[in-house]
Amino acid sequence: MARQYAIGVDLGGTTVRIALVNHEGHVRHAESYRSQATRGPEPLMDDMAAWILEVIDAGRATRDDVVGVGIGSPGPLSPSRGIVFKAANLPGWVNVPLCRAMRERTGLPTVMDNDGNLAAFGEYWAGAGKGVENIVMLTLGTGIGAGVVVNGELLHGHFENAGELGHTIVVPDGRRCSCGQRGCLEQYASAANVGKRVAEAIRNGEPSRLAGLVEEGVTFGSRKVVEAAGEGDVLAARIWDEACYYLAIACVNIQHAYNPSRIVMAGGMSKAGAFLVEAVRRHFKLLTWDLHDDSPDIRIAVLGDDAGVIGAAGWAWKAEDEGRWDQPPGF
Ligand SMILES: [Zn+2]
Secondary structure (H helix, E strand, O other): OOOOEEEEEEEOOOEEEEEEEEOOOOEEEEEEEEOOHHHOHHHHHHHHHHHHHHHHHHOOOOHHHEEEEEEEEOOOEEOOOOEEEEOOOOOOOEEEOHHHHHHHHHOOOEEEEEHHHHHHHHHHHHOOOOOOOOEEEEEEOOOEEEEEEEOOEEOOOOOOOOOOHHHOEOOOOOOEOOOOOEOEOHHHHOHHHHHHHHHHHHHOOOOOOOHHHHHOOOOOOHHHHHHHHHOOOHHHHHHHHHHHHHHHHHHHHHHHHHOOOEEEEEOHHHHHOHHHHHHHHHHHHHHOOOOOOOOOEEEEOOOHHHHHHHHHHHHHHHHHHOOOOOOOOOO
16 A cells, blocks of 8 residues: 655754644644753754654554655755754754754655745645645744745745745834844744733833733733733734734735735734734735735634644655655755
């Protein structure tokens, strides 16, 4: 019988999620594991190999049923060479030949890509982008991850770093970003930064029902801001609306750069659902051009936390279907 599954791995600083996924994008079995990333790459890769076999086993499959492994990793990295150059949340990961190292440990062919890219590819393949060939996804979490699918292919660019839309500048000389630039989108419209901006305004004396939390030293993200805005908190509503305004600016820029039929919002902040998407659409309408009706459909992602593993497995399936496993992984 033909092999029925691919393995998708979503490698993160806190959690490694691994799923056994069939050719239609359905998850047969998935598990999350604690990365304990401070111990460095070698022990973590040893564990990942063991966890992969565990997930195959738990899905009542064998290694012979699996075509290969796809891994979504934080970057910067080189998908074509299978190397992670550096990863902010993975200490000690410098020039790690991830594909080669994992292939040696599991005996399975392995491909990798940027985690934001593969989450976008997951939604394209089996989620909110199903049925269309051009989507852009923004994952609104601690920062903003992104991925661009053009004509059914992930966009990589010359340095294989295309689609870092969280670091497109929306405010000239704006807030300093951890990346070294100023005014990046993620400084204004990520789940964490929306909370941070409300806390800053409270410290500067603006009244808000979230002032108590700030006094107690509690950090909060977009969920608390959405709650407070819904209860009529003026400050929370203003910062939320500003975030949606900046996202709408990003959407206009995305429209003109890539002309996608859909822009999909994922990540913690997307749990606000209609509260997010309707505000972004409203601002988008006021900001976009009137020369041509090519506005993308802005919507919420549907795969939730599994977008990463489904996309990673989908990337492995694509390698299988196109016979691309032979590209040289590692140095
Ligand atoms: Zn930045």
